[in-house]
Amino acid sequence: MVKRVIFGTLALLFVIAGAYAAFFIAPTERTMGDIQRIFYFHVGSAWAGMDVFFVCFIGNLLYVWRRDPKYDSLGVSCAEVGLVLTTVVLITGPIWAHPVWGIWWTWDARLTSTFVLWLLYVSYLLLRSLIEEADRRALLSALFGIFAYIDVPLVFFSIRWWRTQHPAPVFMGGEGSGLDPIMKKVFFFNVLAMHIFAAFLVAERYVLERTKHEVELLQHEAEA
Amino acid sequence: MKNLGSIFAAYLIGWGVFFLFYLSIAKRTSDLRAEIERLKNSLLRPK
Numbered sequence: 001m002v003k004r005v006i007f008g009t010l011a012l013l014f015v016i017a018g019a020y021a022a023f024f025i026a027p028t029e030r031t032m033g034d035i036q037r038i039f040y041f042h043v044g045s046a047w048a049g050m051d052v053f054f055v056c057f058i059g060n061l062l063y064v065w066r067r068d069p070k071y072d073s074l075g076v077s078c079a080e081v082g083l084v085l086t087t088v089v090l091i092t093g094p095i096w097a098h099p100v101w102g103i104w105w106t107w108d109a110r111l112t113s114t115f116v117l118w119l120l121y122v123s124y125l126l127l128r129s130l131i132e133e134a135d136r137r138a139l140l141s142a143l144f145g146i147f148a149y150i151d152v153p154l155v156f157f158s159i160r161w162w163r164t165q166h167p168a169p170v171f172m173g174g175e176g177s178g179l180d181p182i183m184k185k186v187f188f189f190n191v192l193a194m195h196i197f198a199a200f201l202v203a204e205r206y207v208l209e210r211t212k213h214e215v216e217l218l219q220h221e222a223e224a
Numbered sequence: 225m226k227n228l229g230s231i232f233a234a235y236l237i238g239w240g241v242f243f244l245f246y247l248s249i250a251k252r253t254s255d256l257r258a259e260i261e262r263l264k265n266s267l268l269r270p271k
Contacts, residue, residue, distance in 0.1 A: 019235065033226050033227065034226050034227055034228065034231060035226070035227040035230055035231060037231055038230075038231060038234045038235075041234065041235060041238055042234070045238065081245075084241060084242065084245045087241055088238040088241050088242070091234070091237050091238060091241065092234040092237070092238050095230050095233055095234040095237070096230070096234065098230070099227050099230055197242075201242075201245070201246065201249075204246070204249050204250075204253075205249055207253060208249050208252055208253045208256070211253055211256040211257065211260070212256055214256075214260060215256050215259050215260055215263065218260060218263040218264065218267070219263065221263075221267060222263055222266060222267055
């Protein structure tokens with residue numbers, strides 16, 4: 001319990017420091033102005049989300065291979081946290097887009113593939129809620145999770161493969177891409193903070209899943 | 225600061241979503257712990 005409190009406090013301190021740096025340390029972007037400060041939170045959440053989905057994918061693969069319930073718990077914990085992070089990306093994106101593009105939403109490659117990603121992980125969680133039997137639920141959702149992960153690289157490469165409304169990549173985006181050195185430091189600090197925060201949420205969600213498993217075992221014992 | 229409302233809205237809504245998610249985890253965990261206590265007590269009770 002003490003470890004969890006320390007981890008939570010550390011995650012909170014990092015995200016508070018990240019927000020402070022985004023508002024007060026990062027310089028104002030020349031073209032977009034202050035609204036660009038959403039970038040640190042929006043992209044930080046997006047990168048953390050993609051990495052959490054990667055851990056989910058690994059958990060799903062390991063479950064199919066080993067059939068150990070702890071990998072199922074890891075898979076569902078990461079799927080839920082990744083979904084929440086993607087929800088934040090889908091909310092903060094349009095808030096940033098409206099003053100810059102003049103529209104809240106457009107069906108461009110990046111936005112559409114991210115929305116599809118969100119729908120896929122909603123389906124993953126819905127699928128789990130529809131299957132009663134634990135082993136069957138774990139196996140089918142792991143297989144679906146492996147399939148759902150295919151969209152993650154598609155989201156990542158969409159702004160490299162298709163040039164539509166969403167801005168081109170800031171990093172490794174070729175000529176003209178890149179960030180001001182202070183912006184870069186603030187950005188990577190925010191990415192780190194969001195990863196620590198995401199890891200904390202996954203750890204909390206994992207404890208919940210293991211507790212659920214314990215309840216199921218006790219229920220079986222009580223029924224026997 | 226221009227567009228201050230939009231910047232605050234993005235951060236507040238985003239952190240609101242995280243906060244609600246954390247609360248839902250805490251609530252579900254606490255309900256399950258209560259269920260574990262109840263089940264353990266019912267198993268310990270002589271039949």
